[in-house]
Amino acid sequence: MTSLLSRSTTGLRPIIAGLLSLIVLSLPTFAAERVIIASTGGAYDKALRAAWFDPFTKATGIEVVTVAATNAEMRAKAAAMVKTGTVSWDLYLDGEIQAASKAHLEVTEDLTEFCRQFADREDLSANACSAGGALLQSTATLLAYRTGKPGEPVPETWADMWDTEKFPGERAFPNFDDPWRVMAAALLADGVKRDELFPLDIDRALAKLEQIRPSVSLWWKTGDQSVQGFRNGEYSLGQIWLTRAKAMHNEGLPVAWSYKASFLVGDRIALLKGALHRENALKLMAFWLNSPAAQAKACEVLSCTPPSSEAIAMMSDEARKTMPQGDDVRDYVIIPDAEWINANAAMMLQRWNEWIR
Amino acid sequence: MTRSLTPLSSSPSFRRSSSARFYSPTASLALVTPLIAALLAGFLYPVARLIALSFSGGTLSHYRRVFTEPLHLDVLFGTIEVAFVVTVASLLLGFPVAYLMARLSKGLAMAVAACVFIPLWTSVLVRSYAWVVLLQRNGIINGLLIDTGVTEGPLKLIYTEGAVILAMTHVLMPFMILPIYSALRALPPDYVRAARNLGAGPIRAFVAVTLPLSLPGVFAGSVMCFVLALGFYITPALVGGPGSMLMATLIGQQTTVLLDWPFAAALSTVLLAVTLLFVLLFRRMLSLSKGLNSVY
Numbered sequence: 001m002t003s004l005l006s007r008s009t010t011g012l013r014p015i016i017a018g019l020l021s022l023i024v025l026s027l028p029t030f031a032a033e034r035v036i037i038a039s040t041g042g043a044y045d046k047a048l049r050a051a052w053f054d055p056f057t058k059a060t061g062i063e064v065v066t067v068a069a070t071n072a073e074m075r076a077k078a079a080a081m082v083k084t085g086t087v088s089w090d091l092y093l094d095g096e097i098q099a100a101s102k103a104h105l106e107v108t109e110d111l112t113e114f115c116r117q118f119a120d121r122e123d124l125s126a127n128a129c130s131a132g133g134a135l136l137q138s139t140a141t142l143l144a145y146r147t148g149k150p151g152e153p154v155p156e157t158w159a160d161m162w163d164t165e166k167f168p169g170e171r172a173f174p175n176f177d178d179p180w181r182v183m184a185a186a187l188l189a190d191g192v193k194r195d196e197l198f199p200l201d202i203d204r205a206l207a208k209l210e211q212i213r214p215s216v217s218l219w220w221k222t223g224d225q226s227v228q229g230f231r232n233g234e235y236s237l238g239q240i241w242l243t244r245a246k247a248m249h250n251e252g253l254p255v256a257w258s259y260k261a262s263f264l265v266g267d268r269i270a271l272l273k274g275a276l277h278r279e280n281a282l283k284l285m286a287f288w289l290n291s292p293a294a295q296a297k298a299c300e301v302l303s304c305t306p307p308s309s310e311a312i313a314m315m316s317d318e319a320r321k322t323m324p325q326g327d328d329v330r331d332y333v334i335i336p337d338a339e340w341i342n343a344n345a346a347m348m349l350q351r352w353n354e355w356i357r
Numbered sequence: 358m359t360r361s362l363t364p365l366s367s368s369p370s371f372r373r374s375s376s377a378r379f380y381s382p383t384a385s386l387a388l389v390t391p392l393i394a395a396l397l398a399g400f401l402y403p404v405a406r407l408i409a410l411s412f413s414g415g416t417l418s419h420y421r422r423v424f425t426e427p428l429h430l431d432v433l434f435g436t437i438e439v440a441f442v443v444t445v446a447s448l449l450l451g452f453p454v455a456y457l458m459a460r461l462s463k464g465l466a467m468a469v470a471a472c473v474f475i476p477l478w479t480s481v482l483v484r485s486y487a488w489v490v491l492l493q494r495n496g497i498i499n500g501l502l503i504d505t506g507v508t509e510g511p512l513k514l515i516y517t518e519g520a521v522i523l524a525m526t527h528v529l530m531p532f533m534i535l536p537i538y539s540a541l542r543a544l545p546p547d548y549v550r551a552a553r554n555l556g557a558g559p560i561r562a563f564v565a566v567t568l569p570l571s572l573p574g575v576f577a578g579s580v581m582c583f584v585l586a587l588g589f590y591i592t593p594a595l596v597g598g599p600g601s602m603l604m605a606t607l608i609g610q611q612t613t614v615l616l617d618w619p620f621a622a623a624l625s626t627v628l629l630a631v632t633l634l635f636v637l638l639f640r641r642m643l644s645l646s647k648g649l650n651s652v653y
Contacts, residue, residue, distance in 0.1 A: 072609075072613035072614060073613065075613060075614075075616065076613040079616055103616045175599050177610050178614065217513070218516070219516070219598060221594060228489075228493070232493055232494045232495050233494060233495065234493075234494045345614070349610060349614065349615065350426070353428055353602065353607070353610075354427075354428050356599040356602075357428075357431070357432075357599065357600055
């Protein structure tokens with residue numbers, strides 16, 4: 001037994017030494033200034049780090065620590081942290097609609113005061129800073145389709161998505177617990193005018209969806225499924241994220257999209273109530289809104305629309321060309337009624353669940 | 358309890374573990390205390406909090422919602438149905454594997470055991486994605502079916518309830534095989550030999566001796582599969598379609614999308630109650646079947 005023990009400790013020695021050195025190495029970072037932000041990780045995180053976090057650390061000496069989680073996890077975890085009084089994050093990212101909800105405002109600090117400093121900035125869009133958080137970027141959910149021979153008619157509107165005679169082939173719609181987009185698309189296809197869309201007529205939307213249901217081959221839950229389905233030829237017309245459509249376009253897949261059938265939704269940076277590094281977190285948010293260069297760099301990679309028009313001007317022509325902006329936004333793009341969606345989220349999900357099963 | 362088959366319970370492989378001879382009751386209690394403390398702090402306390410949360414506001418309104426809105430009961434019954442089908446499929450597929458493992462020579466049994474264990478040690482996520490690769494429209498299975506002329510075009514295999522049952526059965530099979538295997542291993546080969554000696558054919562010997570004596574393992578495996586299947590989340594999300602909605606999906610929606618935790622707690626409590634009910638039912642069924650009291 002003793003020989004076994006000593007043998008095992010000899011084996012452990014390098015590991016212990018390694019662990020000790022790790023502790024020593026990590027000591028200075030405990031002493032230094034830092035800020036902790038939760039984001040969805042992966043490519044998103046990498047782009048934000050290169051464009052935003054690293055330049056910020058260089059300018060201020062404040063280290064940015066990221067924690068990866070899905071949007072839904074972040075929302076639930078942030079609420080749990082604030083409720084139990086053990087707040088270990090400072091900032092987290094959430095969808096623009098959720099960021100306007102009552103539940104969100106219970107968990108995050110009201111930023112109205114912080115936003116005042118940006119009130120006179122002409123380059124920033126009107127919604128760039130609000131009580132629920134600073135705008136990180138916006139992106140569209142829209143009608144994307146498989147391109148055919150040149151000269152063939154292409155689908156442009158949601159009504160075309162429903163027109164299976166003119167545009168045969170299977171359809172894809174999202175099914176990720178946030179059904180307003182699909183219902184809104186159905187209503188637009190049914191002839192509802194853009195400015196009369198909200199409040200959504202759920203009965204009418206579901207009746208319209210019933211018409212297209214036999215042609216739907218994919219109800220995607222993750223962005224990855226929408227990409228994989230298109231690659232596999234599982235559908236030829238789909239309501240998907242612009243970021244994913246663009247990624248497929250860059251891959252060389254025969255995909256195109258229509259801004260005449262699109263919804264614009266942003267991501268916000270929210271500050272948790274009782275955040276440990278509150279001051280640093282505010283600095284990090286201000287740094288984003290104040291640096292068009294950082295916004296341009298990140299959105300160039302992520303195919304998003306930055307909050308500052310100066311940032312848009314800095315991006316490459318190629319990136320700008322495939323971005324919903326100017327006339328498109330003015331004439332076609334739907335900006336959702338966040339207040340109504342939040343007030344009716346539970347009802348919509350309930351009706352959706354009952355219908356989709 | 359032990360009147361009918363006394364030699365069986367006195368056989369060292371059943372019941373009496375050798376460690377009882379080394380440790381006094383006090384020492385045993387001391388050894389088990391950390392586990393009990395961990396269970397209290399890490400399981401019972403959170404569950405108690407969850408149940409308390411489901412009654413928040415001092416009303417039964419959350420439960421009323423669970424039982425009056427048809428969707429929730431539909432999903433609950435659907436979940437029980439899927440769990441039941443998965444358990445039966447695991448049993449039918451797993452029993453022969455366990456039987457084989459118990460009968461093979463040591464080296465071969467190890468090889469079969471490796472085939473059971475390696476999937477068990479692989480992440481559920483990886484195994485579920487593997488099914489996506491196999492079942493997708495131009496996946497391996499559809500390719501094979503088309504190449505061999507069985508079907509004209511690709512079949513819809515992925516995002517169906519069948520895919521959910523298939524993938525869940527695959528993920529849960531080891532939990533069925535291992536308890537059955539250990540029950541069969543503990544069964545002395547003499548019993549089967551004695552039955553054969555007394556004139557029973559191989560089928561009769563299996564039905565009269567091997568099968569009843571393996572039932573504790575079947576019971577343990579079935580309960581484990583069924584209970585785990587009731588709470589499955591990742592696999593149905595990856596390979597299932599909109600029609601295959603399970604309880605865990607509903608609870609997840611309430612927790613992370615709507616942040617309605619009291620209602621999520623009520624749904625969880627109902628699922629927990631149903632689970633416990635089924636465990637008790639299984640036990641009752643087993644203790645009712647005659648002659649088994651002696652082994653269990």
